[in-house]
Amino acid sequence: MKLKWLIPAIISSFSIAIAPAKATETRCGWLQNPTPANxxxxxxxxxxxxxxxxxxQARGMDNLPPFKDDEYVKTNVNYGYGCACLNVVTNKNLRRIIAIRGGEQLPLxxxxxxxNLPKNP
Structure with a gap:
């Protein structure tokens, strides 16, 4: 009886282990932080x-690149935007970044x- 429940659990664990990892892609554009935690x-x-x-909140928020003051536009006290390329994993259907692997700030x-980008983010 116990074996009947053990086999599906083993098969399920195995299929999770061999599922392909989501690919990291590079996305470049306006990195915006208009208000706290947004x-x-x-x-x-x-x-x-x-x-x-x-x-x-996407995983890897600590991998967002820091901005230099001269390449960052403040629009709300210390909040604003800059230009960056991020190495990310996305959910295209939800238009969400689900993981940030790294990135770099670019000149404005x-x-x-x-x-291909809007002039005013």
């Missing part, structure tokens, strides 16, 4: 949710000159 990346495809205050001029 983060978005606006790239050529969409506006990706990274974090919402009191709710959703990079995003401003990109014809």
């Amino acid at each position: 983060w978005f990346l606006k790239d050529k495809d969409d506006n990706w949710l990274i974090s919402a205050q009191g709710g959703y 001029s990079t995003c401003r000159k990109d014809p």
Whole structure:
């Protein structure tokens, strides 16, 4: 009787172990932090949710690149936006970044000159 329950558990564990990992992709655009704990990346495809205050938060938030003051636009005291490329795992259906593996800040001029990005984030 116990064996009947053990076999499905072993098969289930094995299938999880061999499932393919989600691929990391590089997304570049406006990295926005308009208010506390609210983060978005606006790239050529969409506006990706990274974090919402009191709710959703992508794994790896500590991997967001720090911004230099001269390449960061403050729009709300210490909050604002900059230009960045992030190495992320996404959920395209929900337009969410689910994991941040790393990234780098880019000059503001990079995003401003990109014809695929909005001029004002």
